[in-house]
Amino acid sequence: MLSTYRYPKFEYRCPAEIGQRSSRRVVVVGAGPVGLATAVDLAQQGCDVLLLDDDNTVSVGSRGLCYAKRALEILDRLGAGQMVVDKGVSWNVGRTFNRNDEVYSFNLSPEPDHERPGMINLQQYYLEEFLLKRANALPNLEIRWQNKVVAVDAREADSTITVETADGNYMLDVEWLIVGDGARSGVRRLLGLDIEGRVFQDRFLIADVVMKADFPAERWFWFDPPFHPNQSVLLHREADNVWRIDFQLGWDADPEEEKKPEKVIPRIKAMLGEQHEFDLEWVSVYTFQCRRMKSFRHHRIFFVGDAAHQVSPFGARGANSGLQDSDNLAWKLKLVIDGHAPERLLESYNEERAYAADENIMNSTRSTDFITPKSAVSKLFRNSVLDLARQYRFARALVNSGRLSVPSFLYMSSLNTPDQEPFSGKMIPGAPMDDAPVSDQGQHGWLLRHVANQFIVLLYADREPPADALITDIKACRIRGIGLTPIVIAANATVAAACTDSIKVLIDLKSRFKERYDAEQGTAYLVRPDQHIAARWRKPTVDALRAALARATCN
């Protein structure tokens, strides 16, 4: 098989603690995308982090493939977003075919004026490589390869882990343990924690092929195509002229047999036609489950990504939701570690991300049930929808070949302060923020780049600057050491010029902020460090802001 990628080999170094017992404040297990993201996030906030991985390279095979807009925004906050976007294949359009006919197409980014596209396709090993580049630039983040956790003793206030290496074992007393060691999580099993849900009796073949083809960078999905009757097929473009093809095989297929090139190559030729020359790069046969742990928290151990929840691949909700886990956990953990918030805040990690996991499981299960109907009547409805979809828009909207990853609206979170005044639009408390083009002292940029890693108050100035007294009060506001940073969003340069020099001012270049946030003169938004809305007001007072900040941090 051909290779477009050289797998790096990371050096194992004998840890100084062999045969000893020492302690660490924060340990992350698993250097996949989610473990890496969590480690980088905590380290760039100033925590000393130890990251353990039982392997010594990045993901083998392309595996996780699609990174959605929200994941890219999180990666931007971690300093890896641009690398991913530059290397990846950006796409917004998906097409769905039934037999030979196109029945439905969607555009993931129908709204203009967001920095990031709907989706980037990139082999998982590149994402890990880019996150590692960031990790290696952080002196307070230590990575230990081929260090495997083989025992865990969890207690209320800390845990003791035993780590196995080629040179022997060592023990660490860990105050905060983050587990991102994947679907078959070793730590989860060591703790005997259950993960429950539904197993799907179906097998899928993944083939990564290298070829020069002039297909557009779009997601193509077939129901029952002539080249692979009665099953589904998915085609995606990745970086380096690699194409991902995903064939549904059915439950009775023999995985070992199906992986053989002499079996795979004719399938691909039947699909692409003889005129396309290609080389096989990677082949795998997989099954999947939709399930989650009852709680993502066990004393002071936190589960993130696939270790905590798994979904079917239809919808790209695996790695994307894992990155959102780390985005949600890191700021809360940092506040608790620093003594700025009570440990209770961490319960909201479980509350918010279990809610999101249920939404992801629901959507990916629905897609799977549509793609692979489980009964004759279910198949009859599915085929009727596909048939009507050629002519009728209502049926097109029911075609479900994967509802692609979008972040959850955490509208039920206990950290939100409910609205007291009427607002329209989507930016409700708990919403992941919409982006908007802004300018900062003449520099064109994006709103989300300016609102990360801290609690921020956005003050909208339509005709005149916000009152000086309010700005002074916001700057002076402190709750258990947590401050607020005000930023004015000015409707135009004239209003911006009238603002005092002591506050950051962004100009709402295309009035997208005004439109998306239903902003009027004086409207204020309190924004969390993970770019979610905590509260909003038409006429903000510092008392209301203080109360909302307290609520968002469990203080």
Added chain:
Amino acid sequence: MPLITEPNFKDLEKPVFREFSPGDDFYEALIQTHEGLTDAQSHELNAKLVLFLSNHIGDLRILREAFRLARESVMPS
């Protein structure tokens, strides 16, 4: 009012954040209604569903239009 063939599912009981959600909620509920039934029972259930929904719609102009479109999609004239 003619027969609606644009997407028309709505959920008044919970907030809707994604356009596809009400339609997907409907579809899941429909398939779940058939769970555990034999093919003959499913066939009967579908017939009874048509009767309930037809009575609810009531307007014979709409119903005749739906019958015509459905038949044409099965047996093009």
